[in-house]
Amino acid sequence: MADAPAIAVRDLEVTYGWGRSTTRVLHGVDLDVAKGNTVAVVGESGSGKSTLAKALVGVVRPSAGSVRIGGTDVTGARGARRTELRRKVQMIPQDPYSSLDPRRTIGAALAEAVDPRRANIGRHQDEIVQWLETVRMPADTVKRYPHELSGGQRQRVAIARGLIVRPEVVIADEITSALDVSVQAEILRLIVRLRVELGLTMVFISHNLAVVRQISDEVVVLYRGDVVEQGTAAQVYAAPRHEYTRALLNAVPGAPGFDIEPSRREVA
Structure with missing residues (x-):
């Protein structure tokens, strides 16, 4: 257990609805997050990113597969034990208001x-x-x-x-998407600083590859509920293998607002 990932997801499926109206949102997703690492989960709206985030914190119950926290399977946990385990994974929401x-x-x-x-x-x-x-x-x-x-x-x-x-793991779900570009950069600088100071383990959910490039150790690309690409940030950005990843990279604007080098105010 000492060497177990902070979070290990295996064959995770999430289905919404009942009977003929069911929709499978996640299709057998596998994901490992090592202690002290940040894994970015990237994809457009509808790719299943937020559903994955909700499954990790226990808001959504998987229809199949497992989620392990520190080596312990929490998928079937109930009552006080479930509450105890779920406090180990905390969500930072997209809209804090x-x-x-x-x-x-x-x-x-x-x-x-x-x-x-x-x-x-x-x-x-x-x-x-x-x-x-x-x-x-x-x-x-x-x-x-x-x-x-x-x-x-x-x-x-x-x-x-x-x-x-x-918490043992932090799930950051599109935490900069509702903010102005300059404020986004401030929040990203804060996250980078806290990662170092606190040794955070994090799953960073985003649709913006310009953001995750500067904050993640690994990148997972979701497309319609499937993982289509996964690797270190350097690998994914330098040599994307899937056409969907290449399309996402081609859509990234060269926005100077995403420069997260520490500002004088932030380090003061």
Whole structure:
């Protein structure tokens, strides 16, 4: 078990609907994520990326196959055991505003992440402030509400909320797609820094190859629920084998906004 991948997915299938109206969204997907690595899952809308992310965190139940976390099969886990195992894999959502209760402060949201049963800001104040500062948010953010923050600030809070439980794996689902280009670059710089400082293990879901090129160790390309290409980032970008991967690469704009070299503000 000591050498097991952080996440190992085997022959994963996900089907939506019933009877004649069923749609198979994932077709026998295999995926390994080594500890400390970032694996990018890339594909256009409808490729099955978000369904895979939901299956990894237990929101969607597979119709076949298995998901192992640290060598333990969690596919059939139930009750308290399932909750315990699933806390080891945390999702950073695409739209943090919809995942934050507008009636609760940021401090309350983070306290609930630490202890869902007995959320208490006072008990976890120091830890909450520490994580806010880790994502470059001021300590007084604990008293603010989601609508008082910008999109980039809410995404930083979502990152802090995902990491505060110290998960074994982080699933980042299109976390920059709803942001302006300049803010995307700031969030990517933050993720790169946290990867190094915290030794994060991450599955990074994106449709944008310009983004994942700068953040991933390995790349998996999904097309209509099938893995059509998989390899190190260097291999996939230098010599893509599948025509779909080549089409995605040809569509990448040369946007300077995706330069994630540390800015003066970020390293200050």
